[in-house]
Amino acid sequence: MTKSYDDAGISGAQRLEIFTGAGKRRDWPPEVKVSIVAESYSGQESISAVARRHAMYPSQLFTWRRELCKQMQAQGPALPATPAGPPLFVPAVLEPSLPSDAGPVSRRPRRRRRSSPAAVELEIDGVAVRIARGADKRLIAAVIQALKATR
Known part of the structure; x- marks a missing residue:
């Protein structure tokens, strides 16, 4: 049996709740x-x-x-705002590792990960830097400048 809601108010209340005490509003x-x-x-x-x-x-x-x-x-x-300066590069410092007295450790050759071909690939002193296609010209120039500064 379905009841139409057009006659709301004609029938008596089914449930009545009374709230006492302080409400949530403060x-x-x-x-x-x-x-x-x-x-x-x-x-x-x-x-x-x-x-x-x-x-x-x-x-x-x-x-x-x-x-x-x-x-x-x-x-x-x-309110005081903190000034945001331009992003800066932190120079990377590489220290030569000290030879250990333990004998040579045999390592499996590393497998190169397959990745999408890079637009710019630089390798200096065994460190490889790859910049993906679509990179901003300013980003590429900044990376090259940072590499030049560390030499």
Whole structure:
């Protein structure tokens, strides 16, 4: 037997729930909000960990952070931003290995992995560098410059 829902309200309530006590919604004082947001910017813990410790959802904390940033931008001073510099190469330092007193170790010859043919392949002092096809010209130039600088 199917019942049409067009007559909702005519029939009596099947189930009634009454909630007592405090609900999940809380009213946070502004001082508490600011201290929690400041704690989330400390960098000692993740934002999710700060939110969990204060029994709140991370999305709520992210909203508070966004609102605080908007308020501060409207008032004038902005949050300090960390300047991002250009990416840098770290020089590779190779030290000669000391000969061990143990006798020669027999090794099986390494099998070369089959890979797609590289656009640029450099081998210097037994170190091979392969740059795949479609690589940016600036990347190739930067790799070559880094290799020249280490010689």
